[in-house]
Amino acid sequence: GNSVTQMEGPVTLSEEAFLTINCTYTATGYPSLFWYVQYPGEGLQLLLKATKADDKGSNKGFEATYRKETTSFHLEKGSVQVSDSAVYFCALQNQAGTALIFGKGTTLSVSS
Amino acid sequence: EADIYQTPRYLVIGTGKKITLECSQTMGHDKMYWYQQDPGMELHLIHYSYGVNSTEKGDLSSESTVSRIRTEHFPLTLESARPSHTSQYLCASSGESSGSLNEQFFGPGTRLTVL
Numbered sequence: 001g002n003s004v005t006q007m008e009g010p011v012t013l014s015e016e017a018f019l020t021i022n023c024t025y026t027a028t029g030y031p032s033l034f035w036y037v038q039y040p041g042e043g044l045q046l047l048l049k050a051t052k053a054d055d056k057g058s059n060k061g062f063e064a065t066y067r068k069e070t071t072s073f074h075l076e077k078g079s080v081q082v083s084d085s086a087v088y089f090c091a092l093q094n095q096a097g098t099a100l101i102f103g104k105g106t107t108l109s110v111s112s
Numbered sequence: 113e114a115d116i117y118q119t120p121r122y123l124v125i126g127t128g129k130k131i132t133l134e135c136s137q138t139m140g141h142d143k144m145y146w147y148q149q150d151p152g153m154e155l156h157l158i159h160y161s162y163g164v165n166s167t168e169k170g171d172l173s174s175e176s177t178v179s180r181i182r183t184e185h186f187p188l189t190l191e192s193a194r195p196s197h198t199s200q201y202l203c204a205s206s207g208e209s210s211g212s213l214n215e216q217f218f219g220p221g222t223r224l225t226v227l
Contacts, residue, residue: 036218038153043118043202043218087153099145099160099170100216105153 002027006090006103013080013110021075021106023064023090031092033057033066033073034100038087047075047088080110115139118203118219125193126227133188133201133222141207144186145216148172149200161186193226200224 007022025033032051036044048057050066050073057064062077073090090103116137125131137144146159147170157170161180175197176190186205190197203219 034215041220043220044155044204045218046215049215089155099157102155105155107153 002031002092002094002101004090004092004101004103006088006106008104009107011106011108013108015082015110015112016079017110019075019077019080019084019108021088021090021108023073023075023103025071025073025090025092027071027092027094029094030068031094033064034091034093035062035064035073035075036089036091036102038089038105040086044089080108082110082112084108085110116203116205116217116219118201118222120222121220122223122225124225124227127192127194129193129226131190131193131224133203133224135186135188135203135219136184137186137205137217137219138184139205139207139217140183141205141217142183143206144180145204145206146170146176146178146186146188147202147204148174149202149221151199155202159188193224195226198224198226 003026034049035047037047038044048059050057053068055066064075087105087107089105091100119134142163144161147155148158156172158174159178161167200223202221204216206216
């Protein structure tokens with residue numbers, strides 16, 4: 001079945017450090033891939049997405065590239081800020097467009 | 113402004129009480145979902161609906177029930193709450209009217225504590 005595996009946290013970084021959160025998936029066909037972010041006490045917000053192989057999603061300085069050959073969708077940011085502290089979820093959606101399948105979430109903590 | 117709302121945001125109740133968690137969206141989305149988020153932050157789909165009078169159970173078994181009588185409204189009910197129901201409940205919706213097929217929009221969540 002479909003599944004998502006993302007690196008366990010917490011990830012602790014200093015401000016302006018480079019961020020990578022790994023995400024790999026297992027799916028049949030050509031799923032759409034997403035990164036969601038959850039700030040403390042809030043619901044999830046879509047951060048970026050990619051719907052086909054080699055697509056690059058980007059938003060707020062974050063990027064992720066849909067790599068079908070490695071079944072990966074790693075999240076990166078060149079210079080993190082304290083305000084980026086949150087929980088990040090990788091997710092996939094199959095071609096039928098049913099509900100999302102989430103990874104377990106990675107907590108990011110950025111200190112000044 | 114189009115949005116998705118959940119009430120209450122926080123609820124503390126005693127065992128055996130009946131509760132309903134409300135979820136409404138103003139985006140005209142046909143699909144709506146309920147997720148349960150455990151303390152370890154993992155999200156599990158417990159119910160979904162693809163339209164009025166359509167409801168299905170999700171991947172995680174839940175004692176809750178849902179209804180979809182109106183497009184914009186997708187309430188979740190627990191007939192008799194227990195401490196094991198303590199969790200965060202997130203509602204989401206998606207639809208072609210969002211301008212981005214399949215993108216899900218989430219509400220702020222309801223944090224339920226059953227004593």
